[in-house]
Amino acid sequence: MPANDTQGLIRTRRIIYLLVAAAIIVPYVIQMPIPSFHAQEEAHKVYDRVESLPAGSRVLIAMEFDPNCEAELRPMAEGILRHCFARKLVPILVTTNYIAPALISDICQKIAKETGTVSGKDWVFLGYRPGMANVVITMGESIQRTFETDNFSQTTRDMPALAGVNSLKDVSLITVISLGDTVNMWIQYGSDRLKVPLVAGVTAVMAPDLYPYLNTGQVKGILAGLRGAADYELLLHRSDDAAKGMQVQSVAHGLLIALIIGANVRFLFRRAQGKEA
Amino acid sequence: MWYKRTIPLILVFAIGVAAFVQEFVPAPWAGRFRENITLWFQIIGSFALFIGLYSLLHMHWTRIRRQTPGWAYSIFVFLAAGGMIAVGLYNEGKGPIIDVAQGTRTWLDRGYDYLIKPCTATIYSSMAFFMASAAFRTFRARNTAAVLMLVAALVVMFGRVPVSEVLGGWLGDPEMFSRITDVLMKYPNLAAKRAIMMGISLGAIAQSLRILLGVERSYMGGGD
Amino acid sequence: MEPQAQTTESPMRRTVEAAVMIALGTAFVVASILCQKDSLFGKNANDRIEAVGIIIAAALTLIMYSFLYRDNPLFKIAENVYIGAQLGYGAINTWRLALRPQIYNPLALAPSNQALWDALVFRSVPILLGVLLLTRLSRKHGWLSRYSYSMMVGWGAGMTILVMTDTNILQQLQAAAKPIQAGVTADAGWWANAGAVTGALTVLVGTVCVLFYFFFSIPHGPVGQRVSKTGIWFLMLSFGASFGYTAMARISLVIGRMRFLLFEWLKIPQ
Numbered sequence: 001m002p003a004n005d006t007q008g009l010i011r012t013r014r015i016i017y018l019l020v021a022a023a024i025i026v027p028y029v030i031q032m033p034i035p036s037f038h039a040q041e042e043a044h045k046v047y048d049r050v051e052s053l054p055a056g057s058r059v060l061i062a063m064e065f066d067p068n069c070e071a072e073l074r075p076m077a078e079g080i081l082r083h084c085f086a087r088k089l090v091p092i093l094v095t096t097n098y099i100a101p102a103l104i105s106d107i108c109q110k111i112a113k114e115t116g117t118v119s120g121k122d123w124v125f126l127g128y129r130p131g132m133a134n135v136v137i138t139m140g141e142s143i144q145r146t147f148e149t150d151n152f153s154q155t156t157r158d159m160p161a162l163a164g165v166n167s168l169k170d171v172s173l174i175t176v177i178s179l180g181d182t183v184n185m186w187i188q189y190g191s192d193r194l195k196v197p198l199v200a201g202v203t204a205v206m207a208p209d210l211y212p213y214l215n216t217g218q219v220k221g222i223l224a225g226l227r228g229a230a231d232y233e234l235l236l237h238r239s240d241d242a243a244k245g246m247q248v249q250s251v252a253h254g255l256l257i258a259l260i261i262g263a264n265v266r267f268l269f270r271r272a273q274g275k276e277a
Numbered sequence: 278m279w280y281k282r283t284i285p286l287i288l289v290f291a292i293g294v295a296a297f298v299q300e301f302v303p304a305p306w307a308g309r310f311r312e313n314i315t316l317w318f319q320i321i322g323s324f325a326l327f328i329g330l331y332s333l334l335h336m337h338w339t340r341i342r343r344q345t346p347g348w349a350y351s352i353f354v355f356l357a358a359g360g361m362i363a364v365g366l367y368n369e370g371k372g373p374i375i376d377v378a379q380g381t382r383t384w385l386d387r388g389y390d391y392l393i394k395p396c397t398a399t400i401y402s403s404m405a406f407f408m409a410s411a412a413f414r415t416f417r418a419r420n421t422a423a424v425l426m427l428v429a430a431l432v433v434m435f436g437r438v439p440v441s442e443v444l445g446g447w448l449g450d451p452e453m454f455s456r457i458t459d460v461l462m463k464y465p466n467l468a469a470k471r472a473i474m475m476g477i478s479l480g481a482i483a484q485s486l487r488i489l490l491g492v493e494r495s496y497m498g499g500g501d
Numbered sequence: 502m503e504p505q506a507q508t509t510e511s512p513m514r515r516t517v518e519a520a521v522m523i524a525l526g527t528a529f530v531v532a533s534i535l536c537q538k539d540s541l542f543g544k545n546a547n548d549r550i551e552a553v554g555i556i557i558a559a560a561l562t563l564i565m566y567s568f569l570y571r572d573n574p575l576f577k578i579a580e581n582v583y584i585g586a587q588l589g590y591g592a593i594n595t596w597r598l599a600l601r602p603q604i605y606n607p608l609a610l611a612p613s614n615q616a617l618w619d620a621l622v623f624r625s626v627p628i629l630l631g632v633l634l635l636t637r638l639s640r641k642h643g644w645l646s647r648y649s650y651s652m653m654v655g656w657g658a659g660m661t662i663l664v665m666t667d668t669n670i671l672q673q674l675q676a677a678a679k680p681i682q683a684g685v686t687a688d689a690g691w692w693a694n695a696g697a698v699t700g701a702l703t704v705l706v707g708t709v710c711v712l713f714y715f716f717f718s719i720p721h722g723p724v725g726q727r728v729s730k731t732g733i734w735f736l737m738l739s740f741g742a743s744f745g746y747t748a749m750a751r752i753s754l755v756i757g758r759m760r761f762l763l764f765e766w767l768k769i770p771q
Contacts, residue, residue, distance in 0.1 A: 009414075012410070012413070012414070013410045014569075014570070016406070016409050016410045016413055017406045017409075017410065017569050019409075020405060020406055020409045020755070021406075021755075021759075024752070024755050024756055024759050025759055025763070028759065028760070028763055028769070029763070029769070034439070035439040035440055035442065035443050036439070036442065037439035037442050038442065038451065038452055038455070040455065040459075041459065066397070067393060067394040067397045067398050068397050068398060068401045068754075069401065069750075069754065070394070070398060070757060071398065071402075071753050071754050071756060071757020071758070071760070072750060072753045072754065072757070098326065098591050098594050098595060098598075099393070099397075099587065099590065099591065099594075101594060101598060102385075102386055102389045102390075102590075103389075103394075106386075109379075109380060119379060127598045128594060128598045128599070129319050129598065129599060129603075130319055130322035130323050130325070130326060130595070130599050131315065131318050131319035131322040132322075133657075133660065134315040134318040134319055134322070134656075135315075135319060137311060137312075137315045137660075138311075138312055138315040138316055138319065140311075141308050141309075141311055141312035141315075142312055145312065145316065146316070146319075147602075148602060148606075148607075149602050149606075151598070152376065152379040153376040153602075187668060188664040188665070188668045188669075189660075189664060192664070192667060192668045192672075193664070203750045204437075204746040204747065204749040204750035204753065205743075205746060205747045205750045207746050208462065208466050208470060208739065208742050208743045208746055209470055209474075209743075211462055211463065211466055211467040211470055212467055212470050212471040212474055212673055212676075215463070215467055215471075215676055215704075216672050216673065216675070216676040218668065218672060224437075224746065225746065225749050225750050225753055226749070226753035226756065227437050227438070227749065230439075241760065244771070245753065245756045245760070246438070246439045247439075248752075248756050248759075249438050249439075249749065249752055249753065249756065250438040250439055250440035252405075252752040252755075252756075253434045253435065253437075253438045253440075253748070253749070253752065254438075254440065255409075256409055256412065256434060256748055256752075257431055257434055257435060259409065259412065259413045260412055260413065260416050260427070260430070260431065261431070262413075263413050263414070263416065263417070264416070264417060264418050264427070267417050267418070268418070281644045281647070282647075284648070285647040285648060285650070285651040286651070288648065288651040288652060288655060289651040289652075289654055289655035289658070290655065291655070292651070292652050292655030292656050292659065293655040293656070293658045293659035294659065295656075295659065296655070296656045296658075296659025296660050296663070297659040297660075297662060297663055300663050313623070314656065316623075316627075317626065317627035317630070318627075318652075318653055318656065319599070319603065320599075320603050320604065320624065320627035320628065320631060321627050321630050321631045321634060321649055321652075321653065322599070322653075323595055323599035323600050323603065323604075323631065324631030324632065324634045324635060325631075325634060326591060326592075326595045326599075327592070327595070327635065328634065328635065328637060328638065329591075330588055330591065330592055331638055332638075333584070333588060334588070337581075347577065350574075350577045350578060350580075350581045351581060352581075353578055353581035353582045353585060354581045354582075354584050354585035354588070355585060356582070356585060357581070357582040357583070357584070357585025357586040357588075357589060358585035358586070358588040358589040358592075359585075359589065360585075360586070360589065361585070361586050361588075361589025361590050361592075361593065362589045362592055362593060365589065365590070365592075365593030365596075365597075366593070373596065373597075373601075374601070374605075376597075382547070385590070385593060387550070387551075387554055388586055388589075388590065389590060390554060390558070391554035391555070391557045391558040391561075392557070392558075392561065392582060392583065392586040393583065393586050393587055393590060394558065395558040395559075395561040395562045395565070395758075395761070396561055396565060396579060396580075396582070396583035396586075397583065397587070398562075398754065398757060398758055398761075399561070399562045399565035399566060399758055400565055400583075401751075401754050402751065402754035402755040402757065402758045403565065403566065403568065403569060404751045404754075405748075405751035405752050405754065405755045406569055406755075408747070408748060408751050409748075412744075412748070421734070422733055422734060422737045423737070425734050425737040425738050425741065426737040426738070426740050426741035426744070427741065428741065429737070429738045429739070429740075429741025429742045429744075429745065430741040430742070430744040430745045430748075431741075431745070432741075432742075432745070433741070433742050433744075433745025433746060433749075434745040434748055434749065437745070437746075437749055438749075460700075461738065461742055462742060463700065464700050464703040464704055464707070465703065465707055465735050465738040465739060465742075466738060466739045466742045466743075467704055467707075468703065468704045468705075468706070468707025468708045468710075468711065468735050468739075469707060469708075469711050469735045469736050469738065469739030469740075470739055471673050471676075471677060471704070471708050472707070472708045472711030472712045472715065472732075472735075473711070473736075473739075474669050474673060475669065475670055475673055475674075475708075475712065476712070476715050477669075478665040478666075478669035478670050479670070481661055481665050482661065482662050482665050482666065484658075485657075485658035485659070485661045485662045485665075486658075486662070488654060488655070488658040489655065489658050489659070496650050496651075496654045497647050497650065497651075498637060498643055498644075498646070498647070498650075499643075500640070500643055500644055
């Protein structure tokens with residue numbers, strides 16, 4: 001590539017970077033109002049599924065994410081935990097991601113403090129085990145044998161949160177909050193094999209891939225990305241980090257759309273003039 | 278030699294067939310077999326992580342030893358890894374065997390929050406900038422297929438943010454654009470993703486059969 | 502990653518860049534002290550530690566973003582610190598949450614001889630296989646690790662055949678082959694029912710066309726080419742949707758970092 005073109009390319013790139021940064025910072029700094037919005041159908045399905053469970057039901061929450069995607073998935077995890085506690089459900093949390101435990105422990109303790117719930121009684125974080133799908137298969141036979149102690153080294157055998165729960169078959173709902181294809185693993189080895197309903201909260205990148213599962217009913221509902229988390233906050237009548245990010249998301253998407261349309265209009269003009277193939 | 282290649286091949290076939298068959302056996306022993314063997318694999322899996330750890334450290338050690346360009350940066354890998362392992366083992370004075378009380382903020386937690394979190398989250402978020410720049414420079418409506426892709430991308434980007442409801446409201450139906458996006462996701466997207474999923478699955482099944490039948494042997498590593 | 506700027510630039514430009522770097526560094530220190538002063542100079546030692554932590558995290562965030570301008574030594578240092586810290590954390594977690602509860606506790610802290618014996622009987626084989634796994638690091642004895650890999654790979658392959666067939670093929674085929682009038686109900690209006698039938702037909706046609714496009718074993722004739730082209734159009738719509746969602750995801754991650762910088766480091770009121 002000629003030197004001039006390279007310099008031009010670098011300059012264009014830097015301008016775009018600055019525009020993207022500005023599109024995200026400015027709405028926060030000027031405290032732009034959050035536009036009103038409705039929750040999407042898929043988020044409603046997740047909410048209704050949790051809402052329909054009787055008090056005391058056990059909900060397995062697989063927290064398959066680490067700080068990479070914390071911005072997208074943490075608001076979802078917090079929303080679902082808050083909903084579970086409000087409905088007096090007992091969340092059983094687990095992860096197969098070795099970088100995740102500290103983050104999940106932090107989320108649990110924050111929400112537990114906020115709701116006045118106690119580890120081991122109102123919820124349990126089982127922790128991490130290596131082996132991915134093997135962990136799900138073992139849990140399908142016995143949760144207590146898979147996790148003899150929880151993340152905080154408490155023995156799980158006589159834990160009130162696990163009373164009456166021997167295996168994954170005994171939970172009322174599997175909720176997977178996932179940044180990658182671990183959600184497929186939970187569908188294949190967990191919900192489909194054991195016939196337990198499953199809802200998923202995933203990064204927006206993963207969401208389009210889950211529509212076949214949603215269509216067949218293998219996944220009962222999806223929360224997709226920050227918008228999915230914002231929808232859930234809306235359904236819980238709250239406005240936390242996800243909802244507060246929606247005006248920024250709107251501005252940033254507007255910028256991207258304008259950039260793409262602008263570049264294409266220029267391209268079409270140049271093609272009409274015979275300057276582009 | 279037979280014990281280096283033949284036995285592992287027999288083992289892979291036998292375990293693979295056992296994995297397949299046990300699922301169709303409703304007897305309690307099948308459940309116990311499943312439970313025990315997967316517990317075994319979890320224990321073996323713990324060792325696997327150390328192979329990854331060693332490989333990475335070995336790579337950086339080799340860079341330092343051979344003084345390849347940029348070798349000095351590798352020292353920071355050892356410093357950070359050593360620091361995290363040291364604070365993890367120190368464990369607020371309780372050592373590696375006993376856990377601190379639940380809710381105690383350890384130095385390992387601080388290392389996680391202030392070293393790992395900002396780095397990993399920022400690296401991933403940087404892709405937004407690359408993506409915006411790449412879209413501006415290369416996303417062109419050159420032919421029908423490209424136009425379809427462009428339109429789908431714009432529809433999703435607009436339909437999934439709340440501002441679309443403001444524009445929809447002016448046009449009489451706040452959820453108009455959200456519904457258009459739903460149609461795109463539930464029909465054409467679903468059809469394509471389903472076909473891709475089936476194609477990938479058929480590929481994975483074929484690969485699994487190749488492994489079980491000993492055609493695919495890359496998992497054995499090099500050597501005789 | 503995109504191509505980086507050429508480093509062969511004039512000495513004048515380098516001087517300007519160095520001056521800007523020094524100015525930005527000074528601004529960072531001043532901003533950090535001003536915004537975190539309550540915690541930094543407060544009486545609570547924990548608050549002081551957390552404030553220093555937040556400043557370090559903010560510095561690492563900005564250093565990581567500096568790569569957008571150009572690759573630089575500070576970025577390389579931060580990158581290697583991150584790799585090392587993640588390695589160390591992973592090692593500690595593997596000990597704390599895998600090896601300790603699965604091997605150390607049952608063997609070293611067994612409450613009775615019987616419990617110790619049971620643990621030994623059950624765990625000796627996987628421990629042996631785990632140790633054999635480590636021989637992969639040796640050129641001479643690496644073949645021993647094949648026994649461990651064979652078991653894990655064999656189990657994985659057998660299970661993959663099972664679950665993929667059921668979850669991703671049979672259940673998907675069943676849904677794809679559902680009668681197109683399955684969504685029609687007496688309560689729904691004419692338009693709603695027409696929409697359901699059109700939708701089901703679209704999914705069926707789309708799935709068949711995309712699968713046909715993937716099928717390269719026979720040459721595509723004129724009809725085949727048309728079907729194949731329809732498959733490409735469906736794929737393009739799907740890729741476009743994926744692009745839109747990916748843009749949404751990446752922007753969300755920048756939002757997360759900016760929230761940290763604005764509200765935790767600079768403490769701008771929300």
